[in-house]
Ligand SMILES: Cc1cc2nc3c(=O)[nH]c(=O)nc-3n(C[C@H](O)[C@H](O)[C@H](O)COP(=O)(O)OP(=O)(O)OC[C@H]3O[C@@H](n4cnc5c(N)ncnc54)[C@H](O)[C@@H]3O)c2cc1C
Ligand SMILES: Cc1cc2nc3c(=O)[nH]c(=O)nc-3n(C[C@H](O)[C@H](O)[C@H](O)COP(=O)(O)OP(=O)(O)OC[C@H]3O[C@@H](n4cnc5c(N)ncnc54)[C@H](O)[C@@H]3O)c2cc1C
């Protein structure tokens with residue numbers, strides 16, 4: 001329950017303006033909470049006088065059984081209009097459909113977005129039974145505090161059994177915050193999800209830099225929450241659907257709740273550049289490319305194949321390419337149709353970021369290089385010599 | 399001004415393997431190091447200390463008694479005092495209980511902190527969850543994926559250059575705040591001989607379960623909401639074709655043939 005420390009409370013009313021459920025009010029000069037409170041926690045964080053706290057307990061099995069439905073956070077691509085979800089959301093809907101069917105429950109997409117037009121049909125077409133739409137001007141761009149408050153409000157009032165987030169930078173930023181606020185288990189960066197005989201979500205994830213896999217359950221509380229690695233699950237086939245239920249969820253959000261401010265933006269990639277996460281063909285270079293100038297050879301090949309250039313962390317640290325182009329554990333997870341690795345040794349931290357590529361070609365001088373273990377075709381040789389010859393062959397055929 | 403940096407001791411992961419019989423981690427013979435992302439966090443703290451007056455840096459680590467080594471290493475790199483949170487009762491903690499314990503220790507020992515810096519992720523657990531969870535428990539604003547951390551001229555806000563998918567954003571938050579660090583300068587300071595000697599004299603405060611206001615059932619394995627049920631080696635890699643001893647021109651032709659076969663070129 002919500003505890004109010006009346007000694008500390010100054011009746012400043014900030015919490016009242018931030019309660020999504022209208023559960024707080026001043027009664028006879030002191031703060032009062034009524035039965036509408038869902039324990040979403042929004043008020044606790046905005047009180048600057050530390051006057052509010054919530055006591056949470058582990059739930060009993062009967063209580064756990066009351067939580068129903070698989071929810072997917074439908075992260076929006078901020079550059080689309082009307083707003084569309086990112087690709088990982090569709091991947092999660094595909095997997096989420098399987099989980100929901102196994103449980104015999106609904107699959108629900110949760111959209112947090114600004115006031116503009118939002119494409120909702122796409123959720124039904126990819127398997128959702130329902131879409132919950134939360135719109136507010138303060139959700140136009142991502143903020144940890146804004147997204148945490150709204151997600152907590154949705155979870156505490158809808159009580160889902162499972163919540164899935166894409167393990168994108170924003171997903172991994174606010175999902176742990178939601179988990180900590182609501183006392184939930186959260187499994188990071190999952191690559192496998194299934195329902196076991198006890199109707200629990202079994203989450204599989206790599207740890208120790210990809211050297212081991214762990215299966216994890218969250219038996220004591222609901223929802224069970226996970227961030228899920230992009231480009232691991234396939235996008236489900238589109239189907240025509242007219243039964244999608246749309247629900248508008250009222251958002252209460254106050255500027256005071258958002259404690260960070262973006263003061264400057266410095267974007268590196270040119271407008272319209274394809275991000276490596278969504279690329280169909282990637283030509284990636286490593287330290288074996290010898291020098292920055294040689295990357296032009298890779299760029300040229302990438303263009304001829306209709307793809308983009310990326311690289312290992314080693315060349316990001318050399319300053320040859322920006323970090324936005326780094327593939328791997330501390331960069332981006334990619335899943336193209338074709339991945340060409342040139343002069344990359346195949347360190348596990350690199351491989352975990354590209355191992356779900358459909359076809360991999362590796363060129364490396366060293367026949368023992370680890371990258372060959374992930375490759376469909378391995379060629380022992382000098383990448384700097386081979387790549388331009390390959391580009392020339394492709395040019396010739398066109 | 400007080401900066402707290404959370405530092406974790408981790409095995410050098412490139413060598414960690416699973417025992418195929420028992421399904422447990424083979425840790426013998428694996429060297430322990432200061433988590434590289436924590437080192438970046440500490441580096442940012444030291445840079446702030448160099449630029450502004452009266453800054454003191456407290457490093458906090460939770461782990462077995464040997465975790466003292468990463469505190470001493472942090473002293474060599476410029477930290478002023480250390481807190482070692484160690485107790486059998488903390489064993490088996492998931493990120494939630496880890497964060498609760500670290501947050502409570504910070505609140506108890508350094509109640510007047512201004513800034514908490516943590517690594518983006520630990521290279522063993524790899525969750526990147528402890529930073530945001532500590533921030534939530536302490537009720538702090540958070541900024542993740544920092545590559546540069548500094549203070550505004552009034553020293554009331556932290557200003558962070560954050561890595562985002564498209565490049566960088568500069569973000570400010572009023573102190574106290576928490577920042578997770580994904581990178582520092584590539585060239586970091588190397589400790590001098592004097593730093594190494596001085597490091598041995600710096601104070602380490604021990605914190606056990608009884609020093610913290612956390613109910614016993616919220617500690618360690620018992621308090622964890624996630625449960626690791628199985629650990630196993632990653633799936634075997636696919637078999638592949640390896641071509642050796644080719645002239646560059648022939649190699650290019652082989653790859654070209656392969657691309658055509660797979661219909662990547664017409
Ligand atoms: C916590 C942590 C996170 C990390 N995250 C990432 C990550 O996200 N992404 C990532 O990539 N790395 C990451 N790393 C770094 C990773 O461990 C490796 O150091 C890195 O991937 C190596 O990059 P590389 O293969 O380009 O360079 P190297 O390992 O130096 O390999 C160069 C290769 O090029 C070959 N070569 C040399 N000359 C030629 C030539 N002319 N033609 C063909 N081949 C040639 C060599 O045989 C060698 O195999 C991380 C490390 C840590 C500790
Ligand atoms: C195989 C395996 C998988 C796991 N998966 C999960 C999971 O999915 N979800 C989950 O909740 N738990 C999980 N755990 C438990 C988790 O690894 C531990 O709770 C661990 O103590 C903290 O998580 P981390 O290493 O991922 O830290 P991260 O969150 O990656 O660490 C980020 C930063 O927090 C600080 N920090 C973290 N731990 C400490 C510490 N002990 N002392 C000081 N500073 C610290 C450091 O500054 C660090 O750079 C897993 C454990 C194992 C063995």
Ligand code: SF4
Nearest residue numbers: 009010012013015047
């Ligand atoms: S924000 Fe805090 S001080 Fe202000 S009314 Fe609410 S409880 Fe009282």
Ligand code: SF4
Nearest residue numbers: 019037038040041043
């Ligand atoms: S916990 Fe949520 S619902 Fe309850 S009073 Fe606070 S803000 Fe309102």
